[in-house]
Amino acid sequence: MTKVLEFDETTDPPASDGEGLTKLWAEINETGLVVREIGFAADGSVRHKCPGDGPYGRYGVFDLVKFEPSTPADIPLETFEEVWKQPRIPWESEGEPSGLLARSEGDPGLFARFVDWWSRRGDSRPE
Numbered sequence: 489m490t491k492v493l494e495f496d497e498t499t500d501p502p503a504s505d506g507e508g509l510t511k512l513w514a515e516i517n518e519t520g521l522v523v524r525e526i527g528f529a530a531d532g533s534v535r536h537k538c539p540g541d542g543p544y545g546r547y548g549v550f551d552l553v554k555f556e557p558s559t560p561a562d563i564p565l566e567t568f569e570e571v572w573k574q575p576r577i578p579w580e581s582e583g584e585p586s587g588l589l590a591r592s593e594g595d596p597g598l599f600a601r602f603v604d605w606w607s608r609r610g611d612s613r614p615e
Contacts, residue, residue, distance in 0.1 A: 490517055491561035492568045509536060513563055513571070514550050520557045522550040526571055533577045540576060 495512045509527040517523050525548045527536025538548035 490515060490523065490565060491559075492516075492563035492565055493555065493559060494562035512536075512549060513568055514555075515565070515568055516555050516557075516559075518557055520555040520559075522548055522553065522555075524568075524572065525549060526568070529577075534571065534574050535577055535579060537572070537576045 493514045493516060495514070496510065508529070510530045511528040513526045513528075514522045515524040525536065525538040526534055527549070529535045536549070539546065
């Protein structure tokens with residue numbers, strides 16, 4: 489059964505990156521693999537959709553992550569579907585979306601933090 493997990497600044501891994509993405513929804517399938525993602529900016533606008541348009545539409549924050557299929561859902565699938573229909577609002581500098589890349593020196597950026605979190609889980613890479 490497909491379900492939707494939510495990540496924000498209070499979850500592990502956290503989904504907070506200053507001016508960038510502050511919340512992520514991940515739709516996972518019955519095997520625990522991510523099917524689609526929606527990323528939100530601090531103002532609640534949809535800034536990231538995978539798969540989708542934009543510079544990172546072909547890549548997901550959770551591309552290398554497999555979740556435990558028994559993880560309980562956070563968001564109703566119907567709610568995810570409604571938000572998925574909304575258009576993605578481009579970043580001010582579309583070539584450098586602030587939620588995925590580093591915002592300042594020493595800040596690895598949201599994507600790098602998720603990769604680090606995934607690598608610390610000790611899971612094998614999903615095939």
